[in-house]
Amino acid sequence: MTNRATSTNSPLLxxxxxxxxxxxxxxxxxxxxxxxxxxxxxLLGENGAGKSTLIKVLTGVYRRDTGSMxxxxxxxxxxxxxxxxxxxxxxxxxxxxxxxxxxxxxNISIGRQPRWYGLIDWxxxxxxxxxxxxxxxxxxxxxxxxxxxxxxxxxxVAIARALDQQxxxxxxxxxxxxxxxxxxxxxxxxxxxxRKDGMGIVFVSHFLDQVYAISDRLTVLRGGNLVGxxxxxxxPRLELISKMIGExxxxxxxxxxxxxxxxxxxxxxxxLSAQGIQRRNxxxxxxxxxxxxxxxxxxxxLGSGRTETARLLFGIDQPDSGTIKVDGKIVRKHGPRTAIRxxxxxxxxxxxxxxxxPNLSVRENIVLALQGRRGWLRRIKRxxxxxxxxxxxxxxxxxxxxxxxxxxxxxGGNQQKVILARWLAMQPKILILDEPTRGIDVGAKVEIENLxxxxxxxxxxxxxxxSELAEVCRDSHRIVVLRDQRKIGELTxxxxxxxxxxxxxxxxxxxxxxxxxxxx
Amino acid sequence: MPESLRKLCWPLAxxxxxxxxNALLNPEFFSLHFxxxxxxxxxxxxxxxxxxxxxxxxxxxxxIATAGVDLSVGAVMAMAGSISAVLLTDFGMPVLPxxxxxxxxxxxxxxxNGLLVSMLGIQPIVATLILMVAGRGIAQLLTDGQxxxxxxxxxxxxxxxxxxxxxxxxxxxxxxxxxFTAIAVRYTALGLFIESAGENPTASRYAGLxxxxxxxxxxxxxxxxxxxxxxxxxxxxxxxxxxxxxxxxELDAILAVVIGGTALSGxxxxxxxxxxxxxIIQTLGxxxxxxxxxxxxIPAEWNLIVKAIVVLVVCLLQSAAxxxxxxxxxxxx
Numbered sequence: 001m002t003n004r005a006t007s008t009n010s011p012l013l014x015x016x017x018x019x020x021x022x023x024x025x026x027x028x029x030x031x032x033x034x035x036x037x038x039x040x041x042x043l044l045g046e047n048g049a050g051k052s053t054l055i056k057v058l059t060g061v062y063r064r065d066t067g068s069m070x071x072x073x074x075x076x077x078x079x080x081x082x083x084x085x086x087x088x089x090x091x092x093x094x095x096x097x098x099x100x101x102x103x104x105x106x107n108i109s110i111g112r113q114p115r116w117y118g119l120i121d122w123x124x125x126x127x128x129x130x131x132x133x134x135x136x137x138x139x140x141x142x143x144x145x146x147x148x149x150x151x152x153x154x155x156x157v158a159i160a161r162a163l164d165q166q167x168x169x170x171x172x173x174x175x176x177x178x179x180x181x182x183x184x185x186x187x188x189x190x191x192x193x194x195r196k197d198g199m200g201i202v203f204v205s206h207f208l209d210q211v212y213a214i215s216d217r218l219t220v221l222r223g224g225n226l227v228g229x230x231x232x233x234x235x236p237r238l239e240l241i242s243k244m245i246g247e248x249x250x251x252x253x254x255x256x257x258x259x260x261x262x263x264x265x266x267x268x269x270x271x272l273s274a275q276g277i278q279r280r281n282x283x284x285x286x287x288x289x290x291x292x293x294x295x296x297x298x299x300x301x302l303g304s305g306r307t308e309t310a311r312l313l314f315g316i317d318q319p320d321s322g323t324i325k326v327d328g329k330i331v332r333k334h335g336p337r338t339a340i341r342x343x344x345x346x347x348x349x350x351x352x353x354x355x356x357x358p359n360l361s362v363r364e365n366i367v368l369a370l371q372g373r374r375g376w377l378r379r380i381k382r383x384x385x386x387x388x389x390x391x392x393x394x395x396x397x398x399x400x401x402x403x404x405x406x407x408x409x410x411x412g413g414n415q416q417k418v419i420l421a422r423w424l425a426m427q428p429k430i431l432i433l434d435e436p437t438r439g440i441d442v443g444a445k446v447e448i449e450n451l452x453x454x455x456x457x458x459x460x461x462x463x464x465x466x467s468e469l470a471e472v473c474r475d476s477h478r479i480v481v482l483r484d485q486r487k488i489g490e491l492t493x494x495x496x497x498x499x500x501x502x503x504x505x506x507x508x509x510x511x512x513x514x515x516x517x518x519x520x
Numbered sequence: 521m522p523e524s525l526r527k528l529c530w531p532l533a534x535x536x537x538x539x540x541x542n543a544l545l546n547p548e549f550f551s552l553h554f555x556x557x558x559x560x561x562x563x564x565x566x567x568x569x570x571x572x573x574x575x576x577x578x579x580x581x582x583x584i585a586t587a588g589v590d591l592s593v594g595a596v597m598a599m600a601g602s603i604s605a606v607l608l609t610d611f612g613m614p615v616l617p618x619x620x621x622x623x624x625x626x627x628x629x630x631x632x633n634g635l636l637v638s639m640l641g642i643q644p645i646v647a648t649l650i651l652m653v654a655g656r657g658i659a660q661l662l663t664d665g666q667x668x669x670x671x672x673x674x675x676x677x678x679x680x681x682x683x684x685x686x687x688x689x690x691x692x693x694x695x696x697x698x699x700f701t702a703i704a705v706r707y708t709a710l711g712l713f714i715e716s717a718g719e720n721p722t723a724s725r726y727a728g729l730x731x732x733x734x735x736x737x738x739x740x741x742x743x744x745x746x747x748x749x750x751x752x753x754x755x756x757x758x759x760x761x762x763x764x765x766x767x768x769x770e771l772d773a774i775l776a777v778v779i780g781g782t783a784l785s786g787x788x789x790x791x792x793x794x795x796x797x798x799x800i801i802q803t804l805g806x807x808x809x810x811x812x813x814x815x816x817x818i819p820a821e822w823n824l825i826v827k828a829i830v831v832l833v834v835c836l837l838q839s840a841a842x843x844x845x846x847x848x849x850x851x852x853x
Contacts, residue, residue: 357715360712368724380709422727
């Protein structure tokens with residue numbers, strides 16, 4: 001904010017020849033990156049391209065091996081994130097790295113609290129927080145603990161902290177992953193405003209639509225190397241994707257244009273059927289059926305009840321009423337273990353918290369569910385575990401040197417494949433995929449979408465949940481539309497069109513508001 | 521498993537250094553004699569005396585691997601001693617049923633911890649703290665706060681003082697317990713379940729593991745091993761001493777596990793490491809007792825301080841952060 005008068009020809013931030021080596025990996029190989037004051041610059045690349053490493057070098061988490069960094073023409077060498085912040089480089093991560101139990105005001109000024117004779121001046125602290133939040137069009141009670149607010153608000157607080165520190169460079173690392181459409185719009189408004197004020201913003205995102213909507217320029221990395229820097233308006237989307245993933249252009253075109261193959265036949269048996277299931281504060285009474293060889297998509301905004309539905313079907317939460325049938329038989333005492341016995345599998349939305357076991361090997365992660373179903377006494381022989389792991393590493397093209405690598409050390413896309421392998425190993429009849437492609441690179445995304453089509457052709461019943469409507473449309477035979485924890489529509493075959501779904505979501509909103517008014 | 525071998529390096533090195541230190545200061549340390557049908561000597565002594573902590577550390581390893589901790593093992597030891605003393609002396613019960621009932625009671629004590637942790641979701645440190653206090657209280661109530669001598673029961677005395685395979689029988693008991701545990705966790709899927717549940721309980725539950733049952737089991741086992749340790753201790757001193765039996769041994773057991781390379785945050789565990797850890801702790805105690813400086817032995821008051829220093833050194837040796845600082849990798853060259 002202090003930097004609003006910097007001329008455009010001398011860059012705000014100039015990184016040259018940045019190299020960073022980890023044991024056995026060259027994470028960055030002589031990468032250049034240039035950021036102007038008053039621009040939003042997207043940093044793009046697949047997982048493992050070196051985006052995170054570059055950001056961590058920039059923000060002082062890692063030390064570069066070679067290369068130079070200049071901020072406003074001065075050579076800098078931040079030793080740690082606190083120093084980078086002092087220099088004017090602030091970062092907002094996908095998972096907000098503030099302290100949830102402290103108040104909003106404390107989070108904004110922590111480490112730099114205003115003092116009054118050595119004691120913290122709480123009133124000044126609160127005023128300062130309100131001041132920092134004002135340009136973000138956010139008026140909240142700054143004395144409340146941070147955790148009481150949504151992720152979107154928490155991110156705004158993190159940005160406010162950056163403003164309070166007079167940041168010149170703001171790094172936003174996957175800021176929109178947990179936001180719904182309206183929240184993304186609000187974030188973009190704030191970003192545009194900061195750009196006008198002369199801040200340089202580095203924007204990292206997997207959502208290419210958003211990248212194009214907000215960015216001025218793009219820098220693409222691949223495999224630790226700089227691919228190039230481009231004006232956003234002059235680089236077509238398909239070309240960008242091909243630059244990100246290398247030579248797989250044809251594959252990209254295929255994905256962009258494809259539609260789910262028609263279901264094998266119409267007379268497939270219903271495998272999973274939920275009748276009138278409901279749960280307070282999760283999902284209102286709904287019916288759902290999935291046939292063998294069918295992909296049913298759940299479409300809706302964040303908080304519409306998608307994940308809640310998945311949790312009920314897999315037995316993580318119990319429905320208040322309603323029945324769930326597998327192959328026509330009612331499932332009683334529903335829980336993950338019963339679900340698995342009925343050959344239902346769930347790849348959960350939150351890969352890190354609920355999916356991967358980071359310090360166990362890829363092999364152990366893959367055999368886990370199968371071994372869990374067999375029980376502890378009937379251990380799968382080590383040699384069989386090996387065969388199983390190797391088979392899935394090959395089949396799903398999991399990028400790992402061997403099956404003994406710790407799963408937590410793989411990239412996000414490969415972790416997701418390991419979790420899929422865990423479920424495929426126990427040959428499920430019903431596979432629930434909750435955001436299977438979130439936060440993973442384009443290449444892995446194509447592979448996972450292809451896998452969905454293959455499994456379906458083999459007769460599996462799939463429930464596909466994604467916040468990317470286009471993806472749901474592409475991969476589903478039937479789409480159930482949810483809004484505000486209610487099923488509000490169902491589309492099949494030709495009816496499946498992106499616009500139509502968006503209309504359903506929007507129209508329902510107006511009729512419901514009308515209802516509310518008549519009720520009142 | 522190369523990882524487990526790597527993890528064992530530093531504890532083994534520490535043990536070797538300790539033994540070497542003893543060999544230098546006291547040439548007698550490694551000498552073994554054959555007398556009265558059994559081997560005697562400092563090494564045998566160390567192994568014999570290490571058995572209670574070793575037994576505790578076996579259970580503790582599994583508990584810690586589930587990201588828990590069992591503070592009650594020392595108190596359960598005292599309980600086991602008191603129960604067996606009361607049964608033998610007041611009730612005149614034969615030795616075998618006494619042992620059986622004592623072990624069942626220890627098992628139940630462990631299961632109680634497990635229930636509090638797995639079913640009621642009480643934090644392990646709090647849940648086992650309850651029994652740590654109550655267990656010793658029960659032991660004291662049973663014995664009216666007195667030391668009850670256990671005499672005239674050769675079968676019972678054999679546990680702590682008998683000879684088997686020319687060695688104290690305690691060594692065989694500890695070895696059997698270690699083998700039993702190793703087979704139970706590595707030749708079934710239990711080890712995988714324990715590590716998985718400790719590392720990420722939510723993901724484990726979603727993968728269909730019975731995380732509650734796993735927790736219940738490890739605390740129960742821990743209780744059982746504490747019972748065995750308590751019996752050995754009572755037999756060794758031929759008395760039930762509710763005030764001192766197993767006092768602070770839970771801390772030694774936790775130390776042994778940590779020295780052995782198992783992280784308190786749960787996940788991967790190293791049984792062999794814990795065993796070496798227990799041996800290090802006992803060797804240290806014996807070393808301090810035996811070391812003579814200028815004809816004078818080290819005062820017993822130094823025991824705890826020296827122990828703390830050695831444990832600190834072993835933990836520092838395993839610290840990745842410290843190694844980075846020392847090798848200069850953490851600092852840009």
